[in-house]
Amino acid sequence: MSITIALDSPVLSIPEFAKRTGQTKEAIASQMDSGALPFIQHQFRATRFVNMLKLAQICEESNSDNP
Secondary structure: OOOOOOOOOOEEEHHHHHHHHOOOHHHHHHHHHHOOOOEEOOOOOOOOEEEHHHHHHHHHHHOOOOO
16 A cells, blocks of 8 residues: 655744644744654744654654554
């Protein structure tokens, strides 16, 4: 069986990810700070973006043990 994951964007802004997941921007930032949510930041104090490709990879790896 083959699964195809289609992402409309490899990264999402915090407000956009919060909107799509029904969470607050503060909750998303907190998850990034704790390391629970992968992000991309090009330089210190620059805008952070949710790394959707890494998130998809983490999800795939976490389910690889389940049939």
